[in-house]
Amino acid sequence: MSPWHLPFRIPKLEIARRSTEASPLVDSPSAQLQEFLVKLGGALLSVGTAATDIQRTLRRVAITLGSPNTALIVFPALIFVGMPEEKDTRFEVAESSGGEVRFDRAARIYFVVDQATAGHLTAGQGIEAIDAILAAKPRFNLVVRILGHGLAAAGVGLVLLGAEPLSVVYGFVLGVLVGLAKLLVKPGTYAAILLPIASAFLLALVVFAAANVQLVGEPLQVLVPPLVTLLPGAALTTGIQELAAGDIIAGSSRLVSGIAQLIFLAFGIVAALTITGVPASVALFTTHPALGAFQPWTGVLLFSLGIFFYYCGPRRSFYFLTLVLLVGYGSQLVGAVLLGSAFSGFFGALALTLVAYLVQSIPGAPPAVVCFLPAFWLLVPGATGLISLTQSVTGSNVDASSLTALVGSIVAIALGVLSGTALFRQIFRVAPARWGLRLV
Structure with a gap:
């Protein structure tokens, strides 16, 4: 007998794997x-x-x-x-x-x-x-949706810019105005196409004029949050994601569209800056103050509530949306501590993607795509890109590497989404059917 021969048999651990491919349930397709x-x-x-x-x-x-x-x-x-x-x-x-x-x-x-x-x-x-x-008509009426847009703007100001209380109030008021304009403009018209640049221009005029008479301390804390739903963070990240997945045409066109959107918004801000005559070093200066223990988490809750109302979240979806946003933001903070800010977006995107796919199977939970869009805004690329681009155009950008860091964060977030999706598909393959995981 071999010295390595065991007197008993070790049972093999076999994991049943489900196919991710669909099975035909109909013999022939219908004419429709x-x-x-x-x-x-x-x-x-x-x-x-x-x-x-x-x-x-x-x-x-x-x-x-x-x-x-x-x-x-x-x-x-x-x-x-x-x-x-x-x-x-x-x-x-x-x-x-x-x-x-x-x-x-x-x-x-x-x-x-x-x-x-x-x-x-x-x-x-x-x-x-x-x-x-x-x-079908939207679940919430016009007033509720407009107020929701204001709450979302206030929340973004707290999370991304560490806005002061007065700046949060200003951001809420301007967010209400932008929400009203977005809902009143008819989709597909020239007015809808011009809305982003017009909104950025008019808001910048008001904010820079207020800064000129010392009513606003840091203009960017007031200006950027109301524009949050116009920022192309999702388009930029999704474009990189499609490129990584091999969809060259789709990814390239979406990426170009997102970059063009950023340029339009920056152009509107720069035009207003030129008209008001406020020095760029003052108008576009941002300190990014250290956040308090509860300030950013309060901002996430405000943002989630505002997004829920503005985008007409289905019943009970607020709880799941908030969970995904908290997980994404918290994971981003952990990633920044462990590996630095350059890779923080990867951890945030991976965690929120996996959680979004897992919770969508719970009765009452929204599909994962519902949680992705606001999460992209919360994971920085849109707001940071607008600030960096505007500062670079006016020559007030003191950090020449900021645009490079922006591109790196977008790539990191896209890779996080791809990794989270791949991980979920592996979980789906080995999870029991009774779990009811949705593969969409």
Whole structure:
């Protein structure tokens, strides 16, 4: 007998793995499947889903409903769907409905996805459901949503800029005005296109004029928070994420769009600075004071509450949204302590992505995409990018490496999202089916 031979057998640890691929539940596709995929893709575009995720979702739906060979091409604004099962393969174009992202709409759209991939919904029923969702009125009225925008601005001022109490009040008032303008402007018009630069210009005029008469100490503490929902933090991060996933066209176009948005906002601020005559060293100076023990966490709660109201969060989603934001912000702080600020965004993005995917399976929890958009604003890249770009244009940027640090933070956040998504998919593969994890 070998000296290494054991007298007993060690049982093998076998982990059952579930496939992440969909299974066909229908023998042949219906005549309405192509139209349903186009409408569903357009609806997913309207709630800010990344092109990579849209293509993966539509493919699962197509396989489930009997068309495993469907050809899909997804861009940030266009979707092409080819059905080889038909005699004449046609390509349809879907366009995003535009306008503000609404979380109540996103939750209902992802419910349709769940129903379709489970085989509980036909293509015809899916078309009717999507049409009803897009036509539905927002959950909250105009006044509630406008006040929510003000609360979100106040929260951002506390978290990112360490704003003083008076600056928080100013940020709330200006945030209410920006929220009102955003909701009154009709989507898809020239007014909607000009709204970001016009908002930045008019707000900067007011803030710099107030700073000129000593009513405002640090103008950026008042100016940046009301513009938070106009900042392209999500577009920049999602663009990098799509590039990393291999969607070159989608990622490049979204990245260019985000950079252009930043430039427009910075141009509006610089134009106002020129008109008011306030020295750039005064108007664009920011101290980033040390935050108190409870100040940033209060800001996160204010921000979450404001986002919940402004974007019409579904019932009970406030608790889950707040949890994800707290986890993301807290993980970012831990990452900054362990490895420095350059990598803090990676930890924050990884943690919030994993938690968002895990909690979306809980009854009443919103889909993960609902938590991603506000989390991107809270993880810095949009606000920091606007400040750095504006300071660089006016020559008042004392730190030449700030723009490089901004690019690094965006890449770190995108890699965090990719890593969190990959980790969740591995958890999904080994988790028992009774856990009910949603793969969307």
